Amino acid sequence: MATENAPQSMYRSEEGLGIWEHRGKVAAVGIGHSPTERRWDGSRDTSVGALSILALRKAMEDAGVTPDQVDGLVITPVTTTGAFWPEEDPLPWDVIKSYNQTDDPLDGIAKLSAEWLLKNMPELTNVKYTQYGPTCMSNALNVASQAVGDGLTNVCLVLKAWHNLPGRYYQSGPNAHDAIQGTSAIRTLWGAPACSGTALQFAEYCRKYGKTHDMMAPFMINSRRNGLMMPEGYWYQHRPEELTAEDYEYARWIAKPANLFDNDIPIMMAGAYLFATSERAKDMKQKPVYILNHASSEAIPRSLTPSLDEVEAETASTARKIYEGAGITAADLSFENMYDGFPQFHQFHIEGLGYRGIKFGEALDFYQTDISIEGPNPVSPSGGNIGAGRSRVWLHTDSIQQIQGRAGARAVTGVKPEIAVSGGPMPLGGNYTVWSATPD
Amino acid sequence: MSKQGVNPDELSQPFWDAANNNKLMIQNCITCDRLQHPPESECRDCENGELEWKEMSGKGKIYNYVVVYDCPVRMLQEDQPFNVAVVMLDEDPGIQMYSHLPGVPADEVPVGANVEVIFEKLPNGQNVPEWKISN
Ligand SMILES: [Zn+2]
Numbered sequence: 194m195a196t197e198n199a200p201q202s203m204y205r206s207e208e209g210l211g212i213w214e215h216r217g218k219v220a221a222v223g224i225g226h227s228p229t230e231r232r233w234d235g236s237r238d239t240s241v242g243a244l245s246i247l248a249l250r251k252a253m254e255d256a257g258v259t260p261d262q263v264d265g266l267v268i269t270p271v272t273t274t275g276a277f278w279p280e281e282d283p284l285p286w287d288v289i290k291s292y293n294q295t296d297d298p299l300d301g302i303a304k305l306s307a308e309w310l311l312k313n314m315p316e317l318t319n320v321k322y323t324q325y326g327p328t329c330m331s332n333a334l335n336v337a338s339q340a341v342g343d344g345l346t347n348v349c350l351v352l353k354a355w356h357n358l359p360g361r362y363y364q365s366g367p368n369a370h371d372a373i374q375g376t377s378a379i380r381t382l383w384g385a386p387a388c389s390g391t392a393l394q395f396a397e398y399c400r401k402y403g404k405t406h407d408m409m410a411p412f413m414i415n416s417r418r419n420g421l422m423m424p425e426g427y428w429y430q431h432r433p434e435e436l437t438a439e440d441y442e443y444a445r446w447i448a449k450p451a452n453l454f455d456n457d458i459p460i461m462m463a464g465a466y467l468f469a470t471s472e473r474a475k476d477m478k479q480k481p482v483y484i485l486n487h488a489s490s491e492a493i494p495r496s497l498t499p500s501l502d503e504v505e506a507e508t509a510s511t512a513r514k515i516y517e518g519a520g521i522t523a524a525d526l527s528f529e530n531m532y533d534g535f536p537q538f539h540q541f542h543i544e545g546l547g548y549r550g551i552k553f554g555e556a557l558d559f560y561q562t563d564i565s566i567e568g569p570n571p572v573s574p575s576g577g578n579i580g581a582g583r584s585r586v587w588l589h590t591d592s593i594q595q596i597q598g599r600a601g602a603r604a605v606t607g608v609k610p611e612i613a614v615s616g617g618p619m620p621l622g623g624n625y626t627v628w629s630a631t632p633d
Numbered sequence: 634m635s636k637q638g639v640n641p642d643e644l645s646q647p648f649w650d651a652a653n654n655n656k657l658m659i660q661n662c663i664t665c666d667r668l669q670h671p672p673e674s675e676c677r678d679c680e681n682g683e684l685e686w687k688e689m690s691g692k693g694k695i696y697n698y699v700v701v702y703d704c705p706v707r708m709l710q711e712d713q714p715f716n717v718a719v720v721m722l723d724e725d726p727g728i729q730m731y732s733h734l735p736g737v738p739a740d741e742v743p744v745g746a747n748v749e750v751i752f753e754k755l756p757n758g759q760n761v762p763e764w765k766i767s768n
Contacts, residue, residue, distance in 0.1 A: 381706070392699045448699040496729040497670075497719065
């Protein structure tokens, strides 16, 4: 039977569920990353399938686990948000045929199934559990956490991969047509770019709280700085350029008040983790990072785009779920790695969390204080999508590495890395994981 | 503005048919007495209520806006930069509609201003609700 999306029952999406029943009994151990590229060059060894295999093998090696010990695989089957294979383009049959295929020729090229991976990783001889966490690594992590806790798998690989194709993002398909379908037209006919929803919320935020776009600069500079210390990331590998306040403020607008840097850069990459029961994790090569809770937001806006009121209500609710299931409070967080791709909603996430006691409307002032990895209040030490490219993976990699003491130049030094939270993407609609150095 | 044409589908047909008659109709759940937009196949709240299409007054307020400089829709790129405003309906401020606010210069959008619906003809002859600042 083909792998399916995880059932609703695997997610912790309600308030009032109490402490997570598997708190501290599931751990992340291994990390594997492929190299990054801006776009696919069409060759076999750089396809999204190839990058995924590489990342999975690295995660096993990092954990010191042999492939036959792995019994679960949780992945995100979608590998883009906007670079879909153009209908009119010929398929790259030479690459497709060089792998063991599934029924879908774009499998391993512009999407990814668990079946494709298993066909092309013959060393995974004992995988009995496969499941999809749609959209994001954040989602797949929640599914893997619950699956390991529930005993569906004891040693589980988790993967998210991204392809990116030549040509501009989002500009093929219906956006290039002369006429579009009626229901989608109600949202898309006015041509608002992808960042517009977040830009609208940011505009309302600035009006309500008296803030300005330039107040984002310290956050953007900090994110790029942290990203340039993330050797797995795109900016580190390909464009080691610091960002200045002037670069940021004078960048061209995309959908004002969102400019070029208020959008993350689409890339190719694959990131993988090895999860295990805490019992199994003890004997592996890296220090286990224990999962205290996972939580989800499933809110959808009343109409076209979330209002600031909807955003604030939901981020506050998400934080209550995060803290309740983990049995912690905001004061227990050593650092935060909430999602940033779009950066103009990072402040919603951390205000909802009440990170370092900040309240709604205070995050941009907080950004003007010391938010560096050296200070007492690290913000986004991973550098996020802004500092390392569009993967939605760095936030988790960094959380695990910080707690394992493997974050290298990015290591937080103003706080002891003990408990962290990471996740996203959107303030309405996201998945979150609480990581800990100890199981209790 | 050089908008694309629209081909109504089953779910949205009443909305677009109404626009062709210069009317603004929004989906409503009779059971919940609650509007929803964009339309869906069932009421999002009660899931089994009877859905109808209800005529609106065509009056609203500008809630928010962005100015688009880099548009993913090919046909609109020649009009950059342009406004994309969010209008909330007087009948229910939770219901939003997008607007290019024809005639309002880019980035000179009066947030909070009263607006009223007008109808713009698309290249394929379909009408679309648009909005203008009320006198
Ligand atoms: Zn109803």
